Amino acid sequence: MSEQQLFKVTIDNITIEVPAGTTILNAARQIGGEVAPPAMCYYSKLAGSGGKCRTCLVEVSKGSEKDPRPMPKLVASCRTTVMDGMEVKNITSEKVVDARAGVVEFLLLNHPLDCPICDQAGECHLQDLSYEHGKEGTRYEFQRRTFKKHDIGPYIQLHMTRCILCYRCVFTADQLTSKREHGVLDRGDHAEIATFIEKSLDNEFIGNVIDVCPVGALTDKTFRFKNRVWFLKPVEAHRDCPTCSGKVTLWNRGDEVYRVTARKDQWGEVEEWICNTCRFEKKQTSDWVIEGPRLVDRHSVISQGHYAGSVGMHKPAETFAAVNDGRSPKLMMDIHDVSKVNRNEITLSLINGPAHSTNFNSTKD
Structure with a gap:
């Protein structure tokens, strides 16, 4: 059996070897960090996804060793495969930075600025994209398009006004279920995700469209408006499920499972x-075997300040003694002599409980 052919590709001055047929986006993801372009429509587990949102545009400054000419236009990294000797610019290209800002502005033309009331806030990919690659203001002065909210089943609500037409949910329903009952209707500015004649989506795996949606267009009706994700603690859990793997993330606040x-x-x-x-009906802690805290490996408010020490976070060491030859901090002056507020024999920080009037001087100077 012949060895798999490897191609050398340089992305933002970092060289990596990847198998032939690898896309630029997946090669950049192997490098990681900011070198990896953002993606709003591409999903590695969904065949046919990608090539729609244009947020992953990159500049190919060298096509290959055999043909070193640059590509004349920016290309979608999720649909362009690497060639041996290819050189790619992502964050190091001014063209890419400018084009990406334009794409973000285009995605936000009709998107409502309702982050304060949207359940996706705090874990929204469009929120991250606009913060990192968007512009400070908007030039759009016209009325945004709006749609009515639709319940497309007992557990899922579709708010088409927020949709960016990434098609992820369509691919999910098409590839995870036996028959597809929703898709994109109409064209251009009138295009929308919809079911056939308001039909309910009741397939056993249809809840996954909520997870793949990068914005707040498809939301969990059992969780809507109940809590903010940054107030919840994500933990890994599993159960013996006959239908799926049963491996999930529980979002708890105290002992209550919110989603x-x-x-x-x-x-x-x-x-x-x-x-x-597993997703909608098992909302008791007793339904699950808790494995431990879930590390949210994203630049999100969810991962800030959770589980200090248990997911790689460490409390900073005290440096005072190190910079003062091992000496401990000491009081530089006696505050009692300066303030003349509380009695000298009482140290407020050592009082067992709150301070009362008896702890302060009642005499006047």
């Missing part, structure tokens, strides 16, 4: 699909 989602990787993609029973 259940599939586990996601550092790119925000589902690791294993889960069924509706």
